[in-house]
Amino acid sequence: MRITIQDVAREAGVSVATVDRVLNRRPGVRPATVQRVEAAADKLAYQPDRLAARLARARDYRFCFILPKGTNTFMQNLQAEVEAAAQRLSVERVRISVHQVDVFDAQALADELESLGDSYDGVAVVALDHPLVREALNGLVEAGVKVVTLVSDAPGSKRAHYVGIDNTAAGRTAAMLLGRFVGPRSPEKGPGKVGLIAGSLALRDHVERQFGFEQIMAREFPHLEVLPVREGRDDYEKVEAVTRALLAETPDMVGIYNVGAGNRGIVRALEAAGRQRDIVFIAHDLTPFTRKQLVRGTIDAVINQDPGHEARSAARVLLSACEGFDFVADQERIRIDVFLRDNIP
Amino acid sequence: MRITIQDVAREAGVSVATVDRVLNRRPGVRPATVQRVEAAADKLAYQPDRLAARLARARDYRFCFILPKGTNTFMQNLQAEVEAAAQRLSVERVRISVHQVDVFDAQALADELESLGDSYDGVAVVALDHPLVREALNGLVEAGVKVVTLVSDAPGSKRAHYVGIDNTAAGRTAAMLLGRFVGPRSPEKGPGKVGLIAGSLALRDHVERQFGFEQIMAREFPHLEVLPVREGRDDYEKVEAVTRALLAETPDMVGIYNVGAGNRGIVRALEAAGRQRDIVFIAHDLTPFTRKQLVRGTIDAVINQDPGHEARSAARVLLSACEGFDFVADQERIRIDVFLRDNIP
DNA sequence: CTGAAAGCGCTTACAG
DNA sequence: CTGAAAGCGCTTACAG
Known part of the structure; x- marks a missing residue:
């Protein structure tokens, strides 16, 4: 048989x-x-029979996850999920270690990648779209290491797979929700204004979200005007200052889209201005904080990517690559989750 | 080590x-x-080491999936996904067979369940919430068979796990989207009307969606009036007739929520009346048809459950139960997906 | 009630 | 360049 x-x-x-x-x-x-x-x-x-093959192997598979250090809640969640997956896979002949580097420093990331040599069978990395990083990734691939990018891609590189969402589509989705939630506007009022806040325009995912957002706003909601993007550095105090300024300058603001982290700052600024009810606020990433604000109604929708799914998917994809099996494409597609108050998990 | x-x-x-x-x-x-x-x-x-254990076992695990026969696109997709999972797991000592029964016939379903005896280690079944079915499920459980319900639960029974979404929450989510997409309404116009169509009020998931929907509409959108639910039997011709009647009787209709299948009928009726632009239409389940209408803008949002995820999850949960391992709760939680035009996979 | 031995389907040194 | 044999961590008859 x-x-x-x-x-x-x-x-x-x-x-x-x-x-x-x-x-x-x-x-x-x-x-x-x-x-x-x-x-x-x-x-x-x-x-x-991949089970038998894994059992018979003398060596365990060794994977390295490279994550940005000391950053926002999302990255902390991602790290926790990677560690949980590591724990589970440790009984299945897979050893996962986690390295941390500075997100914004392409040189440091490239150095870290190069230092890995071939001490790992697979590497999953939250990448930066930068020539140095691309080079380093290609070096690993050429050394026979299986490489996937995680959450943030390095498109020109030879990585085998990108585990993450399409950020342009995420931005378009945010625009669709914001535009429709704001609703039509009587012409005599003139165009409503929409605030747009990003962490840093050096981050590819932020730029892509912004691009998708502006594209749909312009095409589908011409009665709304998107203000020039402001950078908040993913730091909520900075974000709060930026938002306060925006609100002060813009009495006819009807919506805010925050492409990055620091939502706490926006909520504070909205509440200080007493405008949390009448401004539509779309945020990214489900955290205890955004969940609470979704329930309270201050945040109207959260666009999310599931860090648990991403961590497990990266590990599965690397494992399949090492074992020479195809992965289940459907299972590894990371969804652009839309959370309203009633469908949060 | x-x-x-x-x-x-x-x-x-x-x-x-x-x-x-x-x-x-x-x-x-x-x-x-x-x-x-x-x-x-x-x-x-x-x-x-579960890999070694699986390898050493003399017998394969035998699972049976019981699905409703000859029905809508969603169920056909589900079956295809079960078969895909079966194919993949066949190399991993799991044999999955698919049985089909009439959805609406509790007696037939119960008979089928009882006929299984203990020829399977695990059973996944699209259940009916009916005493006969509950009894049959409990019989299997007592015979030592691992049982999960799939897509549609039988809450009072002793099944180990339910693989599917919270349908009440799905209905609430639909209401939130519909209410917000319709937007505010000037008081002098009077309440806008919202049409509600279900397949059958004998199906628990339909009733739950309806319940959640009406709950949120009443609480959050008092300026909208939900019309009495109409049954369309998940048959698009019937659904079309029902919708045509609704549209004719209700000039001030602003939204439609279809809890079940047969969306094709609604699209036809809306187009015949030329009202596909100004009526907000929320549907369930992403199919080639709903996807197309989402892109065209006739459907405004689709609430979805991922049949691929459900099929794989059911198999994994049964396998874990047979092997005496806990499953990864997070991974097995079926999401209430919200799809707009830009985040469809 | 308990143990010795074979075997699941592979991979890995080691010989030749 | 190729093969015989041991071994991965379990389960399964079979003996006792």
Whole structure:
């Protein structure tokens, strides 16, 4: 019933060791033998048993997760989820270690990546879209290390896979929600103003969200005017200052979209101005804080990416790459979650 | 480094066979021995290796999925996803078969469940909330079969787990979207009317969605009036007739929520009346059809549950139950997806 | 009630 | 370049 490596060996007239060599592309087999084994495997429709393979391996798989250090709640959650996955996989022959680097420092990230050499079978990294980083990633890939980017991609690089959401689409979704929640506006009032706050315009995901947002606002909601983006550095005190200024300057503000972190600052500024009810506020990332404000009604919708899903997905994708299996594309697609008050998990 | 059953055996002064018996609660071990083995396992913080266990088992795990027969696109997708999961798991010592029964016939479903006896280790079933079904489910559970309900729950029963969304919360979410998308209404116009269509009020999920929807509409959007629910039997021709009637009777209709299937009928009726632009339409379940209407703008939002996730989750939960492991709660939580035009996968 | 031994389907040195 | 044998951490008859 089950076709094993034994059956293939018999069919090909070789030993199981040779079949193993061929199937796992290990060197030192005569081309003619490779042919015969491959033909036999094809003929029998052999499917390797990855459980048995993992069990038999002498070495564990070693993965490294490189995450930005000391930052916002989302990244802390992500790290916690990576550690939880590490804990679970430790019984399944996968060892995961977590390294931390400064997010904004491309050089430091590149150095860290290069220092890894080939001491890991797989690396998952919250990347930066920067030539130095791309180079470092490509270096790892060429050294035979499996590489995935996590949450933030480095598009030009040779990484095998990006585990994260489409941030442009996330920005478009935010715009759609904001525009529709604000609703139509009687023409005599003139265009309503919409505030846009980002952490840093050096972060690719922030820029992409902004781009998607402005695209849809312009196309679908011409009666709303998006104000020039302000940077809040993902720091809530800075974000609060920026928002206070925005509110003071803009009596006819009808909506705010915060592309990055620091939502606490916006809530404070809105409450100080007593405008938390009449301004539509779209934020990113479900945290205890945003959840609470969603329930209270100050935040109207949260766009989310599930850090638990991302952590598990990165590990699964790396494992599949190491074992030479395809991953289940559907299962590894990270959703752009939309949370309103009633569908938060 | 890795603690194995060997280590536990040595520590307890017994053989590995005895450790296996104790750890897997197999009968025929003296209580005193059980104590000793358990103490040893605790002391060493032994964690069994589920890969090795699966490999060593003589028998495969046998799971049965019971799905409603010949119904809507969602159920067809669900079946396809179950089959895809079955295909993948077949290499991992899990055999999944799919049975089909008539959804609306509690007796038939109960009979089917009872006929299963103990020929399966696990059963996943799209349930009906009916005493006969509950009894049959409890019978299976008592016979030692692991049981999960899928998509539609049977709350009073002893099933181990429900794989699906909270339908009341889904209805509340639909209401929130509809109410906010419609927006405020000048008082002189009087309350706007909202049409509510369900497949059948005998289906628990439909009733729950309706309940959640009406709850939020009443509480949050008093300027909107929800019309009495109409049944469309999840059949698009019937749904079209119902919608046409609704539209004819209700010139001031501002929104429609379809709790069940048959969205095609609503789109046709809206287009026939030329009102697809000014009526907010919230539907369930992403299909090629709803996706297209979302892009065209006739459907304003789709509330979704991911059939791929549900199929895989049911299989994983059953497998964990059979192997005596906890599942990862977070991973098995089925999301209430909200899809707008820009975040569809 | 308990244990010794074989075996699940692979991978890994070690020989040749 | 290829094969025989041991071993991964369990479970399973079979003996006793």
